[in-house]
Amino acid sequence: DSITEGKLIEWTVAVGDYVEVDEVVARIETDKITVDVNMPESGTITKLLAEAEDNVDVGQDFFTFEAGPAPEGGAKKAAAPQEDKPAEAPKAEAKKEEPKKQAPAAAPKAAAPKAAEPKAAAPTPASFDSRQETRETMSTMRQRIAQRLKDSQNTAAMLTTFNEIDMTNIMALRNKYKDEFLQKHGIKLGFMGAFLKASTSALEHQPMVNAFIEGNEIVHRNYVDISVAVASPKGLVVPVVRNCNQMSMAGIEKEIGRLADLARNNKLAIEDMIGGTFTVSNGGVFGSLMGTPIINPPQSAILGMHGTKMRPVVTESGAIEARPMMYVALTYDHRLIDGREAVTYLRRVKDVIEDPSRLLLEL
Numbered sequence: 001d002s003i004t005e006g007k008l009i010e011w012t013v014a015v016g017d018y019v020e021v022d023e024v025v026a027r028i029e030t031d032k033i034t035v036d037v038n039m040p041e042s043g044t045i046t047k048l049l050a051e052a053e054d055n056v057d058v059g060q061d062f063f064t065f066e067a068g069p070a071p072e073g074g075a076k077k078a079a080a081p082q083e084d085k086p087a088e089a090p091k092a093e094a095k096k097e098e099p100k101k102q103a104p105a106a107a108p109k110a111a112a113p114k115a116a117e118p119k120a121a122a123p124t125p126a127s128f129d130s131r132q133e134t135r136e137t138m139s140t141m142r143q144r145i146a147q148r149l150k151d152s153q154n155t156a157a158m159l160t161t162f163n164e165i166d167m168t169n170i171m172a173l174r175n176k177y178k179d180e181f182l183q184k185h186g187i188k189l190g191f192m193g194a195f196l197k198a199s200t201s202a203l204e205h206q207p208m209v210n211a212f213i214e215g216n217e218i219v220h221r222n223y224v225d226i227s228v229a230v231a232s233p234k235g236l237v238v239p240v241v242r243n244c245n246q247m248s249m250a251g252i253e254k255e256i257g258r259l260a261d262l263a264r265n266n267k268l269a270i271e272d273m274i275g276g277t278f279t280v281s282n283g284g285v286f287g288s289l290m291g292t293p294i295i296n297p298p299q300s301a302i303l304g305m306h307g308t309k310m311r312p313v314v315t316e317s318g319a320i321e322a323r324p325m326m327y328v329a330l331t332y333d334h335r336l337i338d339g340r341e342a343v344t345y346l347r348r349v350k351d352v353i354e355d356p357s358r359l360l361l362e363l
Contacts, residue, residue: 006030007140008054008062018044018070025063028056029140033268034234043067053137141234152297157334160292163346165353167308167324170194173356185250191305192228192282193253194353199280199303200224200244201359202348206341210277212298213336227276227296228256232263238279238296239263239272284308290327301332301342303349 006028013025019039026037043065050062138146152158174189181189203210203224211220224245227238239259244252262268279296284307293304306327313323328349332342352358 005055005057006035008050008052008056009034010052011048013045015045015048018042019065030144030270033141033232033237033270033273034266035270039065041067042069044071139234148297149294152295155297156295156300158295158331159334159339159342160329160331161339161342161346162290162327162329163350165326165328165350166313167191167326167353170353170356171308171324181250185254187250187253187257189253190256192256192280193249194356195280195282195303195305195349196226196228196241196244196252196256197249197359198349198352199226199278201352202345203278204245205348206345208337208341209301209332209345211336212277212300213333214298218336221277223277225275225277227279227299228259229279229281230256230260230263232268233266237263237268237273238276239268240274240276242275279303280305284326290329292329293331295331295333300336301330301345303346304329304331 007030009027009029011026013019019025019042021040021042022038024036025039025045028035028037045063045065047064048062049064050056050060054062056062170191174191178189181187207220208218210224211218213219223243225240225242226244227240229236229238231237239262241247241252241255241259247255259268259272262272276296276299278299279293279302281293281302282305283291283293284305288306289309290306291304293302295302306329308324308326310322311325312320313325315321328346330342330346
């Protein structure tokens with residue numbers, strides 16, 4: 001789960017630039033996040049030891065500098081982006097407009113009424129000519145995700161079990177207290193906090209789901225660190241909410257909010273991404289009805305939440321009612337976790353969400 005290398009995606013300075021302490025010198029893309037490399041102290045860049053797109057190792061030196069005050073009339077690194085901008089494609093696009101100006105200059109449009117039908121047929125072959133394929137290098141993050149997910153499929157004996165949850169009571173609880181919760185805690189009351197709290201309770205009841213295999217040993221944990229998928233400018237990232245077993249629902253909601261803010265601003269640190277004993281993924285925010293999530297190794301299980309839909313439900317009295325229902329899926333490593341433990345875990349999550357008072361009464 002540790003990070004050992006990354007790709008140098010860009011330099012923001014050039015040799016001879018004077019850079020103030022803590023200013024960004026370069027950006028490195030790891031398999032988890034994009035990291036800014038800051039100037040350790042003010043000085044002038046003397047040598048760049050790596051080029052953009054090079055792979056760099058953790059702890060590797062890839063530039064040198066001479067510490068000291070700014071030289072008189074010294075170039076600032078702001079000059080570099082100014083040179084890049086004229087080199088980019090917008091001016092090339094301006095040149096492409098010239099043929100467009102010649103097109104209306106050719107007078108055939110005056111004769112268009114006579115040849116209107118033949119000209120209407122012309123775009124058809126042109127559309128075939130416009131078909132093309134483009135290629136791009138996979139980012140370090142995407143390559144690592146692809147590798148890890150394939151390794152997960154090749155290593156774990158993955159199996160998925162499903163259940164459905166009646167969201168009526170948890171939705172009523174949220175609607176009743178959301179304004180008061182926001183006023184007191186400064187964070188919106190969502191459903192992720194409830195699901196993380198329910199997952200934590202279920203993991204404590206079924207600790208094998210929180211364990212993992214290392215070699216020929218089973219590693220048990222007495223803590224619960226839940227990885228939560230959140231959106232970022234670079235795509236989905238999975239920061240970790242640590243010590244969920246020691247946190248209140250309000251504390252969990254605050255931590256999710258803090259991590260989500262960091263993700264949106266591309267400021268997640270590597271430390272925010274490392275670790276995690278279990279993962280909760282909410283595909284419902286994208287409209288997912290049902291799915292089978294893939295385990296994030298070395299974890300042994302992942303809970304998938306899905307969209308809440310109104311569906312007919314037969315109540316205990318035999319009546320048919322429309323209820324807000326959510327499908328949930330637990331994918332688990334069958335080498336470690338038996339079906340009984342997986343089903344019991346998922347049933348515990350269902351019971352807590354459908355009747356949140358169970359947590360209050362410790363039932």
